[in-house]
Structure formats: C-alpha cells, structure tokens
Amino acid sequence: MIDIAIFDEHRLVSEGLTGLLSDVNDLRVVLVCNDRNVLINKIKSIQVHVLILNLHDISARNYNLIVQLTISNPKVRILISTVLDSEDIVLKTIKAGAKGFLGMDSDKNDLIEAVYTLRNGHDYYSKSITHLLLNRYISNLKNDELDQNPNMVSLSSREIEILKMWGESHSNQEIADHFFISVRTVESHKNHIMQKLNLKSTVDMVKFAIKNNIIDI
Numbered sequence: 113m114i115d116i117a118i119f120d121e122h123r124l125v126s127e128g129l130t131g132l133l134s135d136v137n138d139l140r141v142v143l144v145c146n147d148r149n150v151l152i153n154k155i156k157s158i159q160v161h162v163l164i165l166n167l168h169d170i171s172a173r174n175y176n177l178i179v180q181l182t183i184s185n186p187k188v189r190i191l192i193s194t195v196l197d198s199e200d201i202v203l204k205t206i207k208a209g210a211k212g213f214l215g216m217d218s219d220k221n222d223l224i225e226a227v228y229t230l231r232n233g234h235d236y237y238s239k240s241i242t243h244l245l246l247n248r249y250i251s252n253l254k255n256d257e258l259d260q261n262p263n264m265v266s267l268s269s270r271e272i273e274i275l276k277m278w279g280e281s282h283s284n285q286e287i288a289d290h291f292f293i294s295v296r297t298v299e300s301h302k303n304h305i306m307q308k309l310n311l312k313s314t315v316d317m318v319k320f321a322i323k324n325n326i327i328d329i
Contacts (some may be wrong), residue, residue, distance in 0.1 A: 114138060115140050115158075115159050116142065116164065116227065117151070117188075118166070121148075129223075133224070133227075143160065155185055161189065161231050162188070162191055162227050164193060165210075166193040166194065167194045170201045175204060178205060178208035178209055179209060181209070182208065191226055192210045192214065194213075194215075202241055211236070212229070213236075214238045215238045221284075234303065234314075235313030237313060266308045266309075271304065272326065274301045279321035279326060302317070
C-alpha cells in the first residue's frame with residue numbers, strides 16, 4: 113500500500129485529487145491538508161510515502177515549504193503539480209528537493225504513474241517537462257561526442273525497443289498496445305531499465321537513448 117498526502121490551499125482542488133486516486137486499490141490517501149503549518153506538523157507523525165503539493169505559484173514561500181519538508185521528512189517523496197512549467201520553475205523545485213513534476217498537460221494516468229514511480233525510488237516528470245529539460249540537455253550535447261555507454265549491453269532487446277518508443281514520446285498505453293502487454297508490465301520494464309543503467313528519472317532514460325543513438329535528435 114502506498115500512503116499519500118495531498119496539499120492545496122484550495123479545498124476543492126485537494127478533494128478533486130483525492131477523488132482521482134480513490135479507486136486505485138493499492139493507493140491510500142492518509143492526509144488531505146489546506147494549511148501549510150498543519151501539513152508541516154502532521155506529516156511528521158504519520159507514514160507518508162508520496163506528498164503531492166499542488167502549487168499555484170513558486171514563490172519564495174512555496175520554495176521554502178518544499179525545502180523545509182525535504183529536510184524534515186527525507187523519506188517522503190515530493191511530487192509537484194502545477195500549471196506553471198517554465199524551465200526556471202522546474203529547476204527550482206528540483207533544487208529544493210522535489211522528486212517529481214506534473215505539468216499542465218498531465219492527466220489521471222500521469223498522476224498515478226508518478227506516484228508509483230516515486231515510490232519505486234525514481235524521479236518522475238510529465239511529458240511536457242521531460243521535453244523542456246531535454247531541450248536544455250540537447251543544446252549542451254550538440255558539440256559533444258556521442259560515446260556508447262558500456263551498460264548498454266545489459267539491456268534486453270525488448271528493453272531497448274521500449275526505451276526507443278518511450279524516447280519517441282509514446283505513452284505507456286501505446287507501448288503496451290504495441291507489444292500486447294499490460295501498462296503495469298511496461299512500467300516494470302522501465303523500472304528495470306533505470307535500475308540496470310543506474311538512472312534516476314525518465315528524463316535520464318531519454319538522455320541515455322539520445323546519447324547512445326537509440327533515438328534521433
């Protein structure tokens with residue numbers, strides 16, 4: 113069971129997020145909070161695996177909230193949800209300690225996938241955020257030599273195919289349909305790929321695919 117806490121200063125939004133997760137059997141919302149001081153105090157006394165912070169701005173106040181929660185609750189994985197998805201904001205939240213970021217293009221499936229990914233110890237960024245960070249990476253990569261990573265040999269042919277499709281922006285459902293497997297199996301393959309390559313996020317997966325010529329840029 114994955115225990116989840118949800119924070120949003122607007123009660124309607126936090127209740128909406130709770131509703132999206134309520135029908136997933138192995139997810140359990142243990143705290144819904146609209147007051148940051150209450151959140152800081154309560155999260156210390158209950159078990160929480162993933163904390164969803166739905167933020168309407170990344171002000172100094174909210175930035176400090178992320179930092180404070182990260183320091184006081186190092187085992188809690190923080191997932192940011194916001195319609196603000198500039199590169200500067202994403203990098204600020206990562207620096208503050210957040211392990212996941214859902215942009216304005218995210219839906220229920222992305223939310224659930226993010227929770228599972230963070231609980232498995234990996235970082236998660238929605239598609240728009242992944243592309244945002246990759247544009248920065250690619251611009252720095254243009255003048256670098258693309259060397260084959262020795263860990264490449266540890267991947268199975270199926271894992272390489274899944275990595276290629278993921279790097280080409282196919283969704284988990286599209287990959288599952290292509291190989292006639294379940295979405296959960298796709299997620300399992302992605303986790304195995306990240307473990308074998310010692311990668312921490314889906315962004316790193318795509319970086320690896322670009323660097324090793326699995327996908328074109």
